[in-house]
Amino acid sequence: MNYNFLIVDHLPESQISHSLSSALKVLPSSVDVADFDGAQSDRHWEALVLSDYSRVSGDVSLALDAFVQEAVSGQPTEADCAAEFASVSGTVVLYPAEERVPSAYWMVTPEGLVTRTRLLASDDEPPVYSIDAVEAAVPQLPGVPVMLLPEIIREQHVPVPLTTELMSAATQQRLANGLVLADEGGNPLYEARVDLAEWERMIRRMGTGWHPAGRYPMDLYQEALRARDRLELLSSSAPEPLLLLLRRAVGELDEEFRSHTEAGTPFTGVEEHGWWWHRRPVPLPWNGT
Known part of the structure; x- marks a missing residue:
């Protein structure tokens, strides 16, 4: 299974590895984490969890992709994995919504608050991301407008x-x-x-x-x-x-x-x-x- 997260705060590799280990119920030694743009020669390609991260700009700091081998039993849903990752890492995590709207994401806080959010990407290369709105107030993002997102409701x-x-x-x-x-x-x-x-x-x-x-x-x-x-x-x-x-x-x-x-x-x-x-x-x- 693949998990695709956007992380609000920058995390060191050790914290990413620890958070994935906890969320996926595997040993830390079974998780391989590396910078997508960094050296790949010393990676543990047979790891149960193989994860890449990229530094991004704007209101989110990291884009994280994790591939989990079928040998890992009881793999959580993306929502459950994101919630556990947020709780362990202490940062806000975004993951894609089900609707066919590119800007539609779910957001989960370390405290377990789950809400919809609108994430916009600029036309720059690389893009700059902005959290444009949320459907419930998020303490970590006090300046983000709170509103219903009609483009998501239309797609449901x-x-x-x-x-x-x-x-x-x-x-x-x-x-x-x-x-x-x-x-x-x-x-x-x-x-x-x-x-x-x-x-x-x-x-x-x-x-x-x-x-x-x-x-x-x-x-x-x-x-x-x-x-x-x-x-x-x-x-x-x-x-x-x-x-x-x-x-x-x-x-x-x-x-x-x-x-x-x-x-x-x-x-x-x-x-x-x-x-x-x-x-x-x-x-x-x-x-x-």
Whole structure:
């Protein structure tokens, strides 16, 4: 298994070796650590843990890659390994997030705090790294803004069963009703799929207490309300076979939305907007972000 960490503080090789040994439950003599840009001739290539580090610039000091042989049993997840490494080394550790966002990382502190972070790399060669934001306050990084990271939330998978059912039913009706299925803008079915999925994703998150962060950005919430606006317009112009399916799906989601909200709007200037703009989740999930 490979582990890829970015380390905030500079660590000597001996501390890297000790921290990896502890995190991976192997003897220190089984860990080989070396500077990637240094001499490689005296390395122990058969070591159970073979690690390279590189000095980097900016808000992180070291990039660390560790390869662990299959002979090492009980290999921890990258998250667990990073947490133990941070605890033993006494420094903040970053590791890549699952989402397909280059700037998305997890961060773990020596005390065990785990949060999302946005890490940016400059266009310089070599790049300069900056920790742009975190989702929870990190004592070691007091100057870093605390905020939700919408680019990560967008990438998180949320099941949308009603949207899936709509697409399946529309596909079955296509032959009988001549419904075009071209997946492109302007096609009624495409527009319905995109906007219904947006509306459903937000409502599913609401139903789980805004899992996993317990919070939700205002701009993403408003995007879902605007998707509901478009569904209302589409429901008056869509082909009849699609219209019946769409009305049923939207009706189910609307009822769920009502059950998770109360009367009253958190926004100004929406007097002429649809009723969904005049209900609010309690508490507001973006407060304090």
